[in-house]
Amino acid sequence: MSEFQPLTRQQMAQRVARDIPEGWYCNLGIGIPTLVADYLPPDREIVLHSENGLLGMGPAPAPDAIDPWMINAGKQHVTLLKGASLFHHADSFAMIRGGHIDLCVLGAFEVAQNGDLANWATSAADAAPAVGGAMDLAVGARHIWVVTEHTTRDGAPKLVEHCTYPLTASGVVTRIYTNLAVIDVTPQGFEVVEIVPGLDFETLQNRTGARLRMLETTHG
């Protein structure tokens, strides 16, 4: 067993933010994805979209400057940046389904080696499922990146051969950022792009539910 430090939630968000190019229109899901907004490089203009009808979403307001009418899809109070626009729900999802959103960063219960995503219900018999906008985002955004812990709290792998939970969408995930590695989903399956310092491939493979391939240039 090697000596290594898994990334914190903040570090995972920071790692994702580093890869978002200038000019992209992005939707950030609830959980760790939301934290990505805090780490966007200040020298790039990246426009954040929220399902409830916002483009150009800014940071949270100061407690004494809250506009009660201005919330994001997670129902947190937000601000608008210069250049922002407002629109209704049908337009917002036309933007999503129509392929206009460059990137959606989502959390996941499971990601399969073919890019299948399960992130809305934990069992087929779930009493009262709540899908929200996840299915629309997963099929509509041009790139789907997942950011998640590498395993569940019980140590079960979240990167798997086949999803066991109900699917959100098939074959949509292209990249996964975990607390242990950055992994691309390719036609050949999971391909390791980056490993946290001190963690060896063997250990990473043991915590993953499908075969990993090592990219030639990977350093760890």
Add this chain to the structure above:
Amino acid sequence: MIDKRVRDIAMALHGIRDGATVMVGGFGAVGQPDALIEGLIEQGARDLVIIANNAGSGHVGLARLMEAGRVRKIICSFPRSAGSVVFEDLFRAGRLELEIVPQGTLAERIRAAGAGIPAFYTPTGVGTKIAEGKETRRFGDKTYLLERWLPADVALIEAWRADRWGNCIYRGSGRNFNAVMATAAPLTVVQTCELAELGELDPECIVTPGIYVTRVVHVPQPVPAMADR
């Protein structure tokens, strides 16, 4: 003279019958027509089908309507939230039917109803539980799901400003489902924070043209609840 303004909530909701399908605008607490929902509890219609993004929170508004046993079915995308105790209890007890619809499909089904389009193909939900029992068809190299329009008998809307013709504008993130639902029911009732004189709203900026609106009732200055999650 066209004057869609009505004096009070009772007049705004007059004629809503048992068994009606009622759309309720809003996303979380923002844009939710609270006074109309409270009024519907007073009004007394039963056996309602509610179309809304969320299924209420705490024991007020939609949650109170459901708790009073007046809702047969709810059609929504995200029924579960921190405060959705009433929904969860009723659902678990088998006293409330649930139709879960992806949020974009919900918005588009409502839009389609308002636009006279009975069905449409969408990529959302293909290969998932949502697709069970639905027609699919291939266009190019992708598979799409046939979804049907979702009309209602009544739409309850919250606007920021409205005039006597029913032209509406919204505030902040408050247009959400309101601007879509306003088009999709024969009886569209608007609760507005402010009344505007005819001609005062800039035609370039009107979001909901008055043609969609049946009644306007003035409910001054309600501020969306801050704690809603």
